Amino acid sequence: MSATIPTQFTGQAAMSKQNEEKFDLKEHSYTPRAFNEDDVIIKIECCGVCGSDLHTITCGWQAHDNFPAIVGHEIIGTVERAGANTTHKVGDRVGFGAQCSSCGECSSCKAGQENYCLKGMGGTYQGKTGDKVQPYTQGGYADYYQGPGHFAVPIPAELESAVAAPMLCAGGTVYAPLVRYGAGPGKKVGIIGIGGLGHLGVQFSAALGADTFAISHSDSKRADAEKLGAKGFVATKDAKTALAEHAATFDLIVCTSFQEGMPLQELYLPLLKPFGNMVIVGIPNSGIPAPGWAVLGKSITGSLIASPSELTEMYALAVAKGVRTWVETRPMSEATQTLQDMHEGKAKFRYVLVN
Ligand SMILES: [Zn+2]
Ligand SMILES: [Zn+2]
Structure with a gap:
């Protein structure tokens, strides 16, 4: 010793x-x-x-x-x-x-x-x-x-x-569900919330080869999202435009910022393709509101951090792809x-x- x-x-x-x-x-x-x-x-x-x-x-x-x-x-x-x-x-x-x-x-x-x-x-x-x-x-x-x-x-x-x-x-929390739910080439992935978790989510999703979109309330984080490797940006403030451009096109959405009153039924689930997955990391004390009809053919799930072996894989990807x-x-x-x-x-x- x-x-x-x-x-x-x-x-x-x-x-x-x-x-x-x-x-x-x-x-x-x-x-x-x-x-x-x-x-x-x-x-x-x-x-x-x-x-x-x-x-x-x-x-x-x-x-x-x-x-x-x-x-x-x-x-x-x-x-x-x-x-x-x-x-x-x-x-x-x-x-x-x-x-x-x-x-x-x-x-x-x-x-x-x-x-x-x-x-x-x-x-x-x-x-x-x-x-x-x-x-x-x-x-x-x-x-x-x-x-x-x-x-x-x-x-x-x-x-x-x-x-x-x-x-x-933060990294493992977004990396693990991205891999588990198939983020990769030919997949369209959305990351809701561009903060501590989300900015790593955008980078890891892009590093895995997915077409990655940052999903954020207003346009204020658009420039950062591009620097992080996002292919596109969806501003949820204008749900009508977001749906006109992206309805039923996402394979996977990872929500890093779950807040009360967020447009789960009105926007997030409609953005998913049929049989798409929405993963919520960080479930709020108040729980997730029951989505009713909007969940038909879509899955909502949660994810909790990453295992030691997933963290090791994550670091290898970060080194290889510059995350x-x-x-x-x-x-x-x-x-x-x-x-x-x-x-x-x-x-x-x-x-x-x-x-
Ligand atoms: Zn933590
Ligand atoms: Zn055990």
């Missing part, structure tokens, strides 16, 4: 439920759960800021209420201690995404779909550990992270850490202001906190 690994890890924590109008993280140290030979400990280089981080500390999802809470699940760092049962070595650069445990024994886990573990996936933060000292996991807005080597994904040398980090959650996250880096010590700016929609398109 490296003598330099501290016995306590230190991060930027929400000490209690956060007020969205005024985030206030504090430096907090914790003792990690007992190390076992399946684990690695990494010295964190950087961590992306995901929408889930905000939801968690503002208690948008009721299950997440363990405080103090260090969030962050787009973590890249260097292995400083590697358990005997892992494939990693000290010095390897690896990343942890949103998942850090699964049962390892169910049919999903055995099929390499750990993110659909039938016993439930364990989160990189706020996940149960079964340990008395640290009963729930703490995340990546910190100096070190300890987790199972199985969920630590090797980062290709061609990708800078800050660019690669957001792919661990890059558009990031703004900030010092880890500025986590509070960064969350505030993220909440206020200032990210273009992903903040990454750097140690």
Whole structure:
């Protein structure tokens, strides 16, 4: 064991439920759960800021209420201690995404779909550990992270850490359903919402060879969409024009920004070809409104992050086709202001906190 690994890890924590109008993280140290030979400990280089981080500390999802809470699940760092049962070595650069445990024994886990573990996936933060000292996991807005080597994904040398980090959650979340539902040559794919997830969705869809269209409320993101590799742009503000040009032509639509009142029946489902798929990543607390007649011959489904093997495939595609996250880096010590700016929609398109 490296003598330099501290016995306590230190991060930027929400000490209690956060007020969205005024985030206030504090430096907090914790003792990690007992190390076992399946684990690695990494010295964190950087961590992306995901929408889930905000939801968690503002208690948008009721299950997440363990405080103090260090969030962050787009973590890249260097292995400083590697358990005997892992494939990693000290010095390897690896990343942890949103998942850090699964049962390892169910049919999903055995099929390499750990993110659909039938016993439930364990989160990189706020996940149960079964340990008395640290009963729930703490995340990546910190100096070190300890987790199972199985969920630590090797980062290709061609990708800078800050660019690669957001792919661990945002990237995998859009990449996995694109592949699962056949994005590729000869397919017309729409990406709804051009933000942290969507800007990677457009790039991965284009990288897979699909005719890719950005679908956004107004024209304001048209120029960005073109730079990201979109072949076309659909402004939903003018549904009549959108339908006149694109009705029943999309094979697949991935919705990265599901908001109440969005035109699911009026526009999104009519854009799909018969037997087309609409995948919603990020299901809102309020659920998905029943689509009635509009769903006939169309499928609506959800998707949850990506498995370790899918993340590895995603990185290979990113290297081969030049997919890059558009990031703004900030010092880890500025986590509070960064969350505030993220909440206020200032990210273009992903903040990454750097140690
Ligand atoms: Zn996330
Ligand atoms: Zn399982």
